[in-house]
Amino acid sequence: MLIKDSLFNDYIDKNLVEEKVTGICKHDLSHHLDVARIAYILVLEPNDLNYFIRENNLSGKLAAKEVIYAAGLLHDIGKWKEYSTGEDHAAFGSRIAREILPRAYFNNNEVDVISRAIFEHSNISRDMSFLGERLHRADNLSRVCSECDQRFSCPKIRQQEVSVTALEY
Ligand SMILES: [Fe+2]
Structure with a gap:
């Protein structure tokens, strides 16, 4: 199970060690779960x-849910x-996700879909994937x-990368 994987938890802990110093928004388990559920x-x-299942040749609804949640969690x-x-966190994250995902029994195709979406979540382009x-x-x-x-003082707000106006509903 991904959420109990020791490497996954090591990386989340490393985020929190760095964020104690900077004091900006936390990239903890709670944030990763929020993003997984919203995605x-x-x-x-x-x-x-x-x-999504057809586009990515996934085996069914359960596999699709696991892929979406894995992308959010990682x-x-x-x-x-x-x-x-x-170093760009999304590019680095997409590489280290490839270490963790096979340990949680994701197949090679699923690993490619998840890894690409992780890269794209902050490297947007016109031809980004559905999940990205x-x-x-x-x-x-x-x-x-x-x-x-x-x-x-947050640069994200100044760039309007994230704001309350992003709440569409
Ligand atoms: Fe995030």
């Missing part, structure tokens, strides 16, 4: 689960590396930045 909602609400596991070296686009939107929808103590 799943963003696929279910428009009734797109069957499309999307920021590379954040600690960005704090310490400046939902993961990007779920990440933006996961925080109510207008209520945050850091709202006057």
Whole structure:
């Protein structure tokens, strides 16, 4: 099970060690679970689960749910590396996800779909994947930045990458 994987938990802990120093928004288990659940909602609400299954040759609804949740749970596991070296957290995260996912019994195709979405969640492009686009939107929808103590100094708010106006519903 992914959520109990020791490597996954090591990376989440590394994020929290770095974020104790910086004091900005936490990339903890709670944030990863929020993004996983919102991404799943963003696929279910428009009734797109069957499309997602067909587009990615997944075995069925359970596999699709696991893939979406895995992408959410792993999307920021590379954040600690960005704090310490400046390396893009999404690119690094998409690589280290490839170490963890086979340990949780994801097959090679599922690993490719998840890893690509992790890369795309903060490297947006016109030809990004279906899951990458939902993961990007779920990440933006996961925080109510207008209520945050850091709202006057946070670069994310200045770039309007995340704001309460992103809440579409
Ligand atoms: Fe995130």
